[in-house]
Amino acid sequence: MVDKKKDIRAFTKEQLRDFFMNNGDKAFRGNQVYEWLWVKGAHNFDDMTNISKDTRAMLEANFVINHIRVDHMQRSNDGTIKNAVTLHDGLVVESVLIPTDTRTTACVSSQVGCSLDCKFCATARLKRMRNLNPDEIYDQVVAINNQSKHYHNRKLTNIVFMGMGEPLMNYPNVLKAIDKITSDEGLGMSPKRITVSTSGVPKMIKKMADDEVKFNLAVSLHSAIDDVRTSIMPFNSKFPLADLREALQHWYSKTKKIITYEYVVWAGINDQQKDVDALVNFCKFAPSKVNLIEYNPIDDGIFQQATEKAINMYVNTLEKNNITVTIRRSRGKDIDAACGQLANKNDAVV
Numbered sequence: 054m055v056d057k058k059k060d061i062r063a064f065t066k067e068q069l070r071d072f073f074m075n076n077g078d079k080a081f082r083g084n085q086v087y088e089w090l091w092v093k094g095a096h097n098f099d100d101m102t103n104i105s106k107d108t109r110a111m112l113e114a115n116f117v118i119n120h121i122r123v124d125h126m127q128r129s130n131d132g133t134i135k136n137a138v139t140l141h142d143g144l145v146v147e148s149v150l151i152p153t154d155t156r157t158t159a160c161v162s163s164q165v166g167c168s169l170d171c172k173f174c175a176t177a178r179l180k181r182m183r184n185l186n187p188d189e190i191y192d193q194v195v196a197i198n199n200q201s202k203h204y205h206n207r208k209l210t211n212i213v214f215m216g217m218g219e220p221l222m223n224y225p226n227v228l229k230a231i232d233k234i235t236s237d238e239g240l241g242m243s244p245k246r247i248t249v250s251t252s253g254v255p256k257m258i259k260k261m262a263d264d265e266v267k268f269n270l271a272v273s274l275h276s277a278i279d280d281v282r283t284s285i286m287p288f289n290s291k292f293p294l295a296d297l298r299e300a301l302q303h304w305y306s307k308t309k310k311i312i313t314y315e316y317v318v319w320a321g322i323n324d325q326q327k328d329v330d331a332l333v334n335f336c337k338f339a340p341s342k343v344n345l346i347e348y349n350p351i352d353d354g355i356f357q358q359a360t361e362k363a364i365n366m367y368v369n370t371l372e373k374n375n376i377t378v379t380i381r382r383s384r385g386k387d388i389d390a391a392c393g394q395l396a397n398k399n400d401a402v403v
């Protein structure tokens with residue numbers, strides 16, 4: 054028999070207030086339930102101790118609370134934590150806590166699998182099964198915030214949408230999750246501490262700009278030469294660099310926010326002077342920052358980290374052109390939690 058009960062967490066506070074009023078109760082009851090769901094993180098109606106037993110039974114009869122479960126947790130030697138998160142329908146996504154001396158960052162997933170086919174990415178091997186709901190995204194953040202407090206004695210400081218999936222292919226739900234994360238009734242985090250990382254969907258970047266979002270944008274670029282980019286990120290043939298650049302120009306004209314580019318330099322793919330020259334040419338229209346990310350091989354032998362010499366060439370050329378550049382060492386490699394390695398491969402359970 055199909056369960057007809059609705060997920061109560063899909064309801065806004067106003068909808069919950071209406072529900073109680075329409076059922077002969079006070080609108081205020083909706084506020085109380087909402088607080089239990091979103092501030093206190095209740096997973097059962099019986100946890101809602103300031104709600105009468107009869108009301109709890111009525112809620113139980115009509116609704117479910119579809120929460121996530123962190124079934125597996127792995128801790129790396131460097132303090133990174135990878136969570137395997139089971140969703141209410143049994144599907145699994147991963148999220149990662151990345152600690153440094155000054156911050157704790159949550160890397161969260163937005164889809165189960167991914168419909169894009171980036172050749173260097175382990176997630177691409179999992180077909181896209183579905184989009185995550187706003188609450189499933191929010192729950193990953195709450196779980197990591199709790200782990201941050203437990204293991205590092207501090208709250209989460211930053212969030213990046215760089216886990217499984219392309220966040221702009223699930224834009225409405227990502228936006229709702231961020232609303233909840235930043236609201237006082239959620240985690241009250243500043244949107245300035247949130248970065249949505251996209252492989253570059255021009256139409257959606259323009260929409261984000263028009264929506265005047267307050268969070269940051271990062272683009273996984275990896276090459277500013279169409280042929281090269283298409284060979285490693287095939288969807289580039291549909292969304293070529295000229296369209297991406299036009300969308301980013303629109304983003305910058307609206308937001309005046311610096312644009313971050315995520316970029317891996319691979320041996321034999323994009324490690325020549327012409328590659329970095331194309332990158333400079335692509336991003337010089339606006340204040341930009343390039344994160345050169347250390348690559349974590351996914352056992353296919355094709356993609357290998359470039360030499361130090363090639364990385365230095367990138368750094369020197371970018372700096373000469375007044376483009377900020379940082380080198381990002383990967384974290385959590387020993388537990389397959391590093392960038393591009395998320396593929397539901399969980400060996401150890403802690």
Ligand code: SF4
Binds near residue numbers: 170176216219252
């Ligand atoms: S890099 Fe991102 S967009 Fe590309 S396949 Fe992996 S998860 Fe999807």
